[in-house]
Amino acid sequence: MPHSPTASLPAIAGAGVTAVEAPLWGKLVLRLDGEARRRTEAALHIAIPERPLTSTEAQVGVCLWLGPDEWLLVTAVDMAGEVASRLDAALAGTHHAVVDVSHRTLAFRLAGPKVRDALAAGCPLDLHPSAFPPGTVARTLLGKVGITLHLRRDGSTFDLYVDRSFADYAWRHLELAARELNG
Amino acid sequence: MLLITCPWCGPRAEIEFRCGGEAHIARPDPATASDADWERYLFLRENAKGVTLERWWHVHGCRRWFNAARDTTTEEFLAFYRMGEPPPATLRARLGR
Numbered sequence: 001m002p003h004s005p006t007a008s009l010p011a012i013a014g015a016g017v018t019a020v021e022a023p024l025w026g027k028l029v030l031r032l033d034g035e036a037r038r039r040t041e042a043a044l045h046i047a048i049p050e051r052p053l054t055s056t057e058a059q060v061g062v063c064l065w066l067g068p069d070e071w072l073l074v075t076a077v078d079m080a081g082e083v084a085s086r087l088d089a090a091l092a093g094t095h096h097a098v099v100d101v102s103h104r105t106l107a108f109r110l111a112g113p114k115v116r117d118a119l120a121a122g123c124p125l126d127l128h129p130s131a132f133p134p135g136t137v138a139r140t141l142l143g144k145v146g147i148t149l150h151l152r153r154d155g156s157t158f159d160l161y162v163d164r165s166f167a168d169y170a171w172r173h174l175e176l177a178a179r180e181l182n183g
Numbered sequence: 184m185l186l187i188t189c190p191w192c193g194p195r196a197e198i199e200f201r202c203g204g205e206a207h208i209a210r211p212d213p214a215t216a217s218d219a220d221w222e223r224y225l226f227l228r229e230n231a232k233g234v235t236l237e238r239w240w241h242v243h244g245c246r247r248w249f250n251a252a253r254d255t256t257t258e259e260f261l262a263f264y265r266m267g268e269p270p271p272a273t274l275r276a277r278l279g280r
Contacts, residue, residue: 052191052245067245068191124196138192141199141243 002103005167012175014182016114019174021167022107022159026061026080028073028087029099036096043090044083046073055137055150064137064150072148072161077102105148106167108174110158114181119149119158121177129155143173188263189241190249203238205229206250207270232256234277236270 004021012019030048032040037048046058049065056063060083061075075083080102087098110118116127122143126132134155139148147170148161162170185197205228211220229235232255239251252261252274262271270278 053193067247070245124198139244139246140195146243 005106005164006108006171009168009171010175012110012171012178012182014178015112016181016183017110017112017118017174017178019108019110019171019178021171022109024077024102025107026075026077026083027100027102027105027161028075028080028084029066029097029101030071030073030087031069031097032071032091033069033095036091036094039090039094040087043086044073053136053138055135057153062150064148066137066139066148072101103164105161105163108160108162108167108171110160110174111156115156115158117181118174118177119160122173123147123149125149142170145169185258185260187239187251187260189244189247190263190265191245191247192241195241195244199241199243201240201242203240203248206236206238234261234274236278238266 002024006021030040032048041048044058044060046060046063047056048063048071049056052065052068054065060079061073064072064074066072073083080100084098084100091098119127119142123140125138125140132151134151134153137148137150139146141147142160142162145162145166150159150161151157152159160170186194187197187200188194208224211224234252234254237251237253238248240246240248248266249263250266250268250270251263252270253259254261262274264271
């Protein structure tokens with residue numbers, strides 16, 4: 001098992017907001033042009049979201065829009081290698097990049113009635129449901145570190161992806177905000 | 184704080200961006216460029232008081248570069264447009280080019 005940077009940090013739990021470090025997931029960064037995107041969709045049976053700041057889900061995993069030709073595919077950790085091999089075969093000859101970053105970032109799963117307040121303590125985005133509906137994904141800042149924020153389809157659970165070496169900072173930032181919100 | 188509209192992500196806070204200086208500076212052809220051409224390319228900038236065209240980088244968002252027109256006297260953004268696109272026609276009259 002990889003080292004957990006948050007294992008020794010104070011818990012974030014209470015009536016307002018809770019957070020847990022997610023188990024290690026498989027993560028692939030996909031850089032695809034039009035033809036490579038069509039072939040990826042056919043090979044993995046998943047729609048690659050074209051509209052900015054949106055995400056899609058399929059059996060293979062969750063696909064997050066990161067940029068106009070860039071996506072993050074989140075899978076079960078033991079599937080990442082196999083999915084990458086399938087893509088390498090399907091994308092041969094096209095202009096593309098598939099990079100396994102499973103161990104580069106980790107994820108916190110946040111929930112609770114005051115989860116938006118906890119995030120807003122360090123994040124400049126408008127997180128109101130009217131501006132940040134379920135399925136929305138955005139790369140942004142939490143305090144001084146870059147994060148990828150994904151509101152899952154249930155509309156109440158956030159997955160926050162952060163680079164491993166910044167995880168300690170991000171967790172402590174959230175913990176400080178949650179301390180007030182959890183009373 | 185400035186609110187900057189990324190052509191891909193929409194309006195975002197200034198802290199997500201970096202300014203990349205003046206836009207539309209074409210690199211001269213090394214085979215034919217004179218010393219004066221290189222001087223213009225490397226060192227000479229408009230430094231306008233008023234409307235200026237700049238490159239901005241959404242470094243803490245989609246990580247894409249784009250262009251913006253900003254009035255340096257009022258900090259008002261007048262237009263945002265993608266890399267490779269010319270400035271909007273409505274701006275060209277105001278810029279006098």
